[in-house]
Amino acid sequence: MSQMTRRLAFVVFASVVSVSPVLAQVDFSGEWAPRMWEDQPERVPGPDLGDYLGIPINDAARLRAEAWDASIQTLPEWQCRPHSADYIWRGPSQLRISKEVDPVSRDVVAFHAEWLRSVDRAIYLDGRPHPPADALHTWAGFSTAKWDGDILTVTVTHLKEGYLRRKGLPRSDQAILTEHWIRNGDYLTIVSIVNDPVYLTEPFIRTTDYELNLNQQIPPYPCGVVQEIDRKEGDVPHYLPGTNPYTKEFAIRHGLPVEATRGGAATMYPDFKEKLKTLPPAKQDGK
Amino acid sequence: MRVHPRWWVAAGFAVIAHTAVIAQELKVAPSTLVHAPMIQPPPAGEIEVLPIRGNIYALLGAGANIIASVGADGVLLVDAGTGELTDKVVAALAQLQREWSARNEPRPLGFGAETRSSVADRHIVAPPKPIRYIINTSSTRDHVGGNEKLRNTGRTFTGGNVANDIRDSMEGAAIIAHENVLVRLSQAPEGRPAPPADALPTDTYFNDLYKLSHFFNGEGVQLLHMPKASTDGDSIVYFRGSDVIALGDLMATESYPTFDADKGGSINGIIDGLNAVLDLAITEFRLEGGTMMVPGHGRIVDSGDVAYYRDMLTIIRDRIQDMVTKEMTLDEVKAARPAADYDPEYGRTPGWTSDMFIEAVYKSLGGGRTPPRPVRKK
Known part of the structure; x- marks a missing residue:
């Protein structure tokens, strides 16, 4: 290879590497299958009760989670509740992303994401503003997006109240979600950042992966409400403070200090490992 | 292969530049990001108008939320606000009426012999139709303060074989409420003048429900009594065609509900009312949409929000x-802070703090009626 050729190769390499994020847009449309390489216990069976490790919650979130009783899911109002936009990435369902194209300009003006048990989630790229603050909040929220090179950065407002983890750890309806959609060939990575002024003290950041699946089909999933439990009208299942018997279950099973499982911003950082060494592991009450 | 050092430097700069771009792209939003690029509400002292469905609009900013049905029959209001911004409420309603007229103007037939329209007609907008009804969901000032002025800008429906000048009986909009609202409003606080007659309900009911005896703007309108809720005279208002419910003070999305035990209100009445609303409402899909609801204070809601x-x-x-x-x-x-997990969202409203709410609930449940326990000596 001549010196000139080598020089040319370097110029091309440097140009491509430094310029490509500015020019490119990525097609996210397609059928995506979940790949549960991260946090599998949360994504299929569901998180353990009382496991808030590494989640920057405040005391209010912790108290509310400890009042949560799984039986609340049997109330007619909650039997068909879908996961909210911030949580549904973590579910076990396959994902379909379709794109909406302006017939004249041929610009991609929106992506639509849907999962097995979700409502349609539109992500608008046409520059429209978010609705007024007093408009209805929904499970999908209201999403707009802009390109940062190859990465699609999405801002989601107007979320209905949801959960940080689906066994009672709340996320308020005042939360704002930022997402970064990143496609590497057949792999899709979603970086999700939840800012919740009610229940979080710092942003809660998660990544979730999917892989392109050409043979996938998402079937319809109608949901019907039934009467599951004969209970007194108006009852809402919950634990009174201090009466939930399951709050230490996770800590005891894994030999962890209870304090660590209570979560909070401090448990996200490496320094906490030092503190962990000073804390006794959880034991059954009375032992 | 030997590469000249300056090409390594060039390549290095390129990689650094690329890394910087990626790093910027992945920059984590700061925890202070709680304000999104939403359409901001108008400043205090202005009225925000939100379309709900069909002929139904919410007017926010005048005290308790006002719900308006605007259409061919005129205007029906649910609640009247505090009264301070009534002129702006009237102006907003007139604008909604003009927009409705523009959307629904009679279309000329359009052939050459047509004589009922002219070019000049196309530049004329009919005057807004009057406010016909005002419904009060409660007797508190933020719901009824605008009654008198709004009533006097309106004109109700009437007719029949009446003596003298029939126009007398049409003056002012009708004000509809549960009977206990009239009772509460008629009882002026000691030392204060009685409210003007035009601020009082003209039509009351005392059973579980009341219906307008005819469609208004193409739909039935129903009032359902919510006994012992924020007061003993609360109603919710159900627009049956639009499938919209005005919740009154059963709900406020940014605070705990207010209720006044001295006026017959109770926490159990509020909860019973919310359960009745959930029974009445039907969601469109997966606990979302369908029956739309406007609380007395705060944003638009649906069954999911009410259930929470x-x-x-x-x-x-x-x-x-x-x-x-x-x-x-x-x-x-x-001291036990029984609402600590909800206080960050609902307990920060000036004038209705968490402590005030807890005290009201405590008394509503009979707390403090038994003699205090003797202090145990250690």
């Missing part, structure tokens, strides 16, 4: 009921 609010109040009620059963004093209950 109902859950919250039931859980706090149960906790305080447990403490009342254990004969805890009010100070002990407050």
